[in-house]
Amino acid sequence: MTLPITAEGLPESPRAHSVGIGRAHAKVILLGEHAVVYGAPALALPVPQLTVTASAGWSSHGSGGQGGLSFTMTGSASRALVTQASDGLRRLTEEFVARMGVTGGRSLEVILDGAVPHGRGLGSSAAVSRAVVFALADLLGRELTESMAFELVQTAENVAHGRASGVDAMAVGAPGPLLFQAGRATEPAIGCDGLFIIADSGVPGSTKEAVAMLRAGFAQRAGAQDRFVGRASELTEAGRRALADGDPGELGSRLTDYHELLRAAGLSTERIDTLVEAALEAGSLGAKITGGGLGGCVIAQTRPEQAREVTRRLHEAGAVQTWVVPLKGLGNHAH
Structure with a gap:
């Protein structure tokens, strides 16, 4: 180029x-x-x-x-x-x-x-x-x-x-x-430790395609956009409070609820749903697709003692690679 x-x-x-x-x-x-x-x-x-x-x-x-x-x-x-x-x-x-x-x-x-x-x-x-x-x-x-x-x-x-x-x-x-x-970023309060496991489905998604698909769906159903954005805002605010209050179980539940919101909008895939289910069955507190959708990755919130089993089950369910992101220590890495 x-x-x-x-x-x-x-x-x-x-x-x-x-x-x-x-x-x-x-x-x-x-x-x-x-x-x-x-x-x-x-x-x-x-x-x-x-x-x-x-x-x-x-x-x-x-x-x-x-x-x-x-x-x-x-x-x-x-x-x-x-x-x-x-x-x-x-x-x-x-x-x-x-x-x-x-x-x-x-x-x-x-x-x-x-x-x-x-x-x-x-x-x-x-x-x-x-x-x-x-x-x-x-x-x-x-x-x-x-x-x-x-x-x-x-x-x-x-x-x-x-x-x-x-x-x-x-x-x-x-x-x-x-x-x-709306173009502004702040640091949320973090009241708990925990691990997030990212699992790559091996299938690329397309944010551009997903955004266009969602917008087209909104245009076809009166009130659909307001319902989606309203529910998403509720879940994100509940997750923010749980993170601040040190309530990992509540945070995990909101992650899983958000996956259902995105799945209902047609943004998940069969492979992604399989990975979410595997993470939950292995003991994750919550799991969801992350990013634009139509492929991509799953993120699972996991207690440290569950991480090995969750990772194993994710690979068995088709994940091609995984990464662990601990909440503790973020903010101190060199970049």
Whole structure:
């Protein structure tokens, strides 16, 4: 992929580097997906063990009038990820260049190394976009505020997914859990420990397709949107209170209820439902599909002593890989 970007006459900055590095991580939605697009709240967690690193440098090939930005992809997930996100990255890069006032004709190369599976509801496209933005800013020695980073990542997300709520753009850079609503994020109170097990169904979903399908369904049934968003808001608020009050059983129940809401809307699949059922039968306090749906991942809330059995049962039920995200310690990881 070659994108138009130039850098001749770039003002020297004492903070500029010969190579710029940017990083981001995956995220998982606990409660609120889809409804968050309509202004409802959502609870999200960072997944710090799944990362994307972007390295940006000036190309030794082809400086000249055209300029360009080329991507090299390494790691297990990056090729499909960057292919899917290419239009959004093009828009993001153009916006970055315009904001930073970069002019001239040198070319850039970006190497992306990613471990966030594509199409699993884990924020892969947002993580790539954030990593690229911070790598370019680091290379040029420019300060990039969180609000500017958010706006740039949103530029790419709206291309990749249609109408993006912004929760992914925030969560892939968040050090800890966040409560997101209408473009604003706060840190929710955490009154309990616990583990969340993410299980990859092995089947990619499509957020864009799921969002469009849900919107079409709303258009066909009077009051359907209000009912869905209202119920989603109730469950997310109940989950937020349970998290703050240290009531893991209540939180788990709300996760399972939210799965039923998404399943009734046609956003689950037979394989996802099988994984949810396996997690619950193995003793999970709650389980649900996470992300856009029509494939992707399941998240199960589990007591630490149940984690081994839940993980085993999830793999038996068809999970191709699993990750454990402990509530305790989130917010202290390096990113």
